[in-house]
Amino acid sequence: MPRSTPEPTVRVAVWDRAVRIVHWLLAGLIGLAWWTAEEEMVEWHDRIGMTILGLLIFRIVWGFIGSSTARFASFVRGPAGILEYLRGRSGYVLGHNPLGALSVLALLAAVGLQAGLGLFAADEDGFLAGPLSGFVSEDTAETLTGLHKDVFDWLLVLIGLHVAAIAVYLFVKRDNLIGPMITGRRPAPEGTQPMVAAPGWRALVAALIAFAAVSVIWYAGGGG
Numbered sequence: 196m197p198r199s200t201p202e203p204t205v206r207v208a209v210w211d212r213a214v215r216i217v218h219w220l221l222a223g224l225i226g227l228a229w230w231t232a233e234e235e236m237v238e239w240h241d242r243i244g245m246t247i248l249g250l251l252i253f254r255i256v257w258g259f260i261g262s263s264t265a266r267f268a269s270f271v272r273g274p275a276g277i278l279e280y281l282r283g284r285s286g287y288v289l290g291h292n293p294l295g296a297l298s299v300l301a302l303l304a305a306v307g308l309q310a311g312l313g314l315f316a317a318d319e320d321g322f323l324a325g326p327l328s329g330f331v332s333e334d335t336a337e338t339l340t341g342l343h344k345d346v347f348d349w350l351l352v353l354i355g356l357h358v359a360a361i362a363v364y365l366f367v368k369r370d371n372l373i374g375p376m377i378t379g380r381r382p383a384p385e386g387t388q389p390m391v392a393a394p395g396w397r398a399l400v401a402a403l404i405a406f407a408a409v410s411v412i413w414y415a416g417g418g419g
Contacts, residue, residue: 204383204384205383205385205387206380206381206382207289207380207383207387207388207389208380208389208390209264209289209290209379209381209389209390210264210265210290210375210376210379211262211265211379211392211393213253213257213261213398214254214257214261214262214265214376215376215377215379217250217254217257218376219376221254224243224250225247225350225354227239227243229347231243237324241324241325241326245326246409247310248310248311248314248409248412249405249406249409251303251306251307251310252404252405252408252409253402253404253405257397257398257401260393260397260401261393261397261398261401262390262391263290263391264289265290265393270288270290270291270293270296271293271300272296276293277293277297280292280293281294287383287384289381289383289387289389290390298353298356298360301353302354302357305346305350305353306350309343309346312339312340312342312346313325313343314327314328314412314416315327315328315330316336316339316343317333317339317340318336318337318340325416326412326413326416326417327412327415328416329416329417330416
């Protein structure tokens, strides 16, 4: 099993503003998406869903051009890397460890699938009507609506596992993962190299790509 986190001696930058803002916005908006669906607030459910999709696109782009700890290349590892981490041979990891990376990828994939299905979802009651539902048949739209609801249940399971892992790190390993996602800094062994921040213009590029993608989808479905 991974060895415990070394005794920290300094606080270093680990998460940039973009990662932290997207993280907390997604957490809040997923809850709002569920609530608006339960309350049959159709327009707000659609808007929140499109916002979630935009944040997801931004995070994916940021995973390639963002700060060092935000990039997929910095934390996604293959089986050999995961095994090395489990054996305690990878040393101290500042950002996501190889196991945490699996959680991140699973959550991004589930949120992406959920949002993607929602684009085409429509039910016979007329409550759900995704912006692209007109591009598929009624039967297909109704099937995708069922999958849209089913995937949300799986997303809740992943979120539950994510929260449980955070609790284990906090109470068992004495490693607070919540604080750094708020402040952007965390305790680390002396000599640990801090996050290398990406220039602000890259965040603007990622935001423009996300906005353009969401706008094309929205207006393709006759939104706005």
